[in-house]
Structures are given as structure tokens and as C-alpha cells.
Amino acid sequence: MAVMEAAFDPANGEAWNRSQCGGILPMRGVEFFLVRADETAPVAGFALWRTLLDESELLLLAIDPAHQGKGLGKLLLDRFIDHAKSAGAHRLHLEVRDGNPAVHFYERAGFRIAGRRREYYRGLHGERHDALTYSMIV
Numbered sequence: 077m078a079v080m081e082a083a084f085d086p087a088n089g090e091a092w093n094r095s096q097c098g099g100i101l102p103m104r105g106v107e108f109f110l111v112r113a114d115e116t117a118p119v120a121g122f123a124l125w126r127t128l129l130d131e132s133e134l135l136l137l138a139i140d141p142a143h144q145g146k147g148l149g150k151l152l153l154d155r156f157i158d159h160a161k162s163a164g165a166h167r168l169h170l171e172v173r174d175g176n177p178a179v180h181f182y183e184r185a186g187f188r189i190a191g192r193r194r195e196y197y198r199g200l201h202g203e204r205h206d207a208l209t210y211s212m213i214v
Contacts, residue, residue: 079119083138088205089197090173092136097124100135104128109155111139111148123152125160132160134170137178149178153185161214168214173197174206187212 077094084091100106105127113120121139125132134156139149160168170187172178173196187210195204 079121079138079140080136082140082142083121086200087203088173088176089199089203090176100124100126107159109152111152113143113146113148120146121148121152123156125156127160127163127165130164130166132156132163132165132168134168137170149181150185153181157185157212157214166214168212170210171196171207172210174208179208182210185212 077097080091080097101108103126107125107127109123110119111121111123112118119140120143122136123134123138124136125134127133134153137149137152137156139152157168168187169190170182171193172182174192189208190211191209193207193209196207197205199205
């Protein structure tokens with residue numbers, strides 16, 4: 077939760093709370109991976125995804141800002157893609173807030189816009205932000 081709180085600005089409404097995380101972890105097809113900057117360092121980031129049948133959705137990917145720019149996010153995204161392929165997924169999905177700098181990261185990885193959810197995220201003070209849905213065929 078410390079990485080979640082550091083990585084997601086509460087003003088944008090993207091972070092999940094402890095209950096949401098705890099509720100999805102025992103579900104079928106859910107995978108959760110942690111990454112550290114080195115073997116002795118605290119957790120620097122994580123990825124959470126769910127694979128069902130031939131589709132896999134990246135639910136969360138977060139890197140502590142102190143560790144961003146070191147390739148850890150790419151490592152987690154590659155792990156998601158590789159795991160999805162090995163599990164038999166042919167279509168990958170993710171969702172990101174419109175305006176989130178991670179949009180470029182996902183597009184460089186090969187994800188393409190599939191749709192928009194208007195006013196999907198609710199910010200700390202009631203602001204609404206659109207969500208962009210992305211997909212990739214593998």
C-alpha cells in the first residue's frame with residue numbers, strides 16, 4: 077500500500093484501497109508481482125493482473141516515484157505480457173487515466189486505444205477524469 081500511495085496522486089482517483097486489493101487477490105486468474113531495485117531493497121513497485129480464458133487485463137502497475145526511470149515498470153509490463161501469452165491469452169487490456177504520463181509508456185509497448193470511459197475516475201475533491209482503455213493482440 078505504501079507504493080500505491082506514493083505512485084498514485086490522490087487528486088486523480090486512480091489508486092485502489094486496501095479492501096479493493098484484498099478482495100481481488102483470491103479471485104481466479106489473479107497474479108500479483110512485486111519488484112525491488114535490488115535484493116535487499118524494500119518493494120519498489122508491483123503489477124496486478126487477471127487472466128481468464130484468452131484475455132488478460134493489467135489492473136494495476138505502480139512504481140514508487142523514487143525508483144521510476146530505472147526500467148522496473150518495463151520489467152513488470154514485460155512480465156505481464158509474457159505471463160499472459162504463456163497462459164494462452166491472445167488479447168491484453170488495460171485502463172489508464174487520460175492525461176497520465178504512463179499513456180506513452182503503454183503505447184511504446186504496443187498497446188492501442190480501444191475506447192474511452194467518460195468521467196470514470198473521481199478525484200479527491202470530486203473532479204472527474206476520463207479513463208482510456210487500451211488493448212493489444214498477442
